[in-house]
Amino acid sequence: xxxxxxxxxxxxxxxxxxxxxxxxxxxxxxxxxxxxxxxxxxxxxxxxxxxxxxxxxxxxxxxxxxxxxxxxxxxxxxxxxx
Amino acid sequence: xxxxxxxxxxxxxxxxxxxxxxxxxxxxxxxxxxxxxxxxxxxxxxxxxxxxxxxxxxxxxxxxxxxxxxxxxxxxxxxxxx
Numbered sequence: 001x002x003x004x005x006x007x008x009x010x011x012x013x014x015x016x017x018x019x020x021x022x023x024x025x026x027x028x029x030x031x032x033x034x035x036x037x038x039x040x041x042x043x044x045x046x047x048x049x050x051x052x053x054x055x056x057x058x059x060x061x062x063x064x065x066x067x068x069x070x071x072x073x074x075x076x077x078x079x080x081x082x
Numbered sequence: 083x084x085x086x087x088x089x090x091x092x093x094x095x096x097x098x099x100x101x102x103x104x105x106x107x108x109x110x111x112x113x114x115x116x117x118x119x120x121x122x123x124x125x126x127x128x129x130x131x132x133x134x135x136x137x138x139x140x141x142x143x144x145x146x147x148x149x150x151x152x153x154x155x156x157x158x159x160x161x162x163x164x
Contacts, residue, residue, distance in 0.1 A: 002118075008125045009125070010125065010127070023126075023149065023150070026149050027145055027148075027149055030145075030148050030149060032141060032144060032145050032148070034130050034131045034132060034141060035128050035129070035130045035141065035145060036084075036129045036130060036131060037127075037128070037129035038126065038127070038128055038129075039126070039127045040124060040125075040126050041124070041125045041126075042122060042123070042124065042125060043090045043091070043092065043122075043123045043124060043125035044105075044120065044121070044122050044123075045092070045119075045120070045121045046117050046119070046120055047117070047118045047119035047120075048116050048117045048118060049116045049118060050116060059114060059116060059117070062114060063109055063112075063114050063117065066109075066112050066114070067105065067108055067109055067112060068105070
């Protein structure tokens with residue numbers, strides 16, 4: 001079966017996000033001052049073949065741990081979609 | 083009221099994603115050959131003040147059109163979370 005894994009990889013909450021701060025400054029200058037915080041990470045979609053949903057989730061998490069996410073600075077969230 | 087906008091900004095589907103192809107090669111070499119496609123984009127979270135959910139959605143979409151997404155190469159999806 002084919003599954004799609006929707007993965008969000010974000011900077012750890014306790015870390016400063018300089019990229020986010022820079023974008024927030026830009027948004028404020030564009031007149032969007034109601035935005036009080038910006039955090040920027042990666043959104044990755046994986047198409048994968050797996051026996052079932054559990055196996056698909058396992059593979060996606062494996063990909064995150066082995067390559068996609070840097071555990072020192074990032075956390076990841078995986079959602080499996082059929 | 084404070085809202086959180088969860089934004090995914092991805093390369094247009096018809097565009098080649100060289101970054102995704104490179105990552106897929108890496109995953110295959112790590113033994114995750116069941117992954118048949120990889121697409122990489124940005125995940126951005128915005129904290130914003132708005133009168134209601136509709137106004138929050140409007141602001142987040144405004145931010146995407148004005149700064150966060152490049153309409154020539156990317157599309158965006160916004161989800162508002164209270």
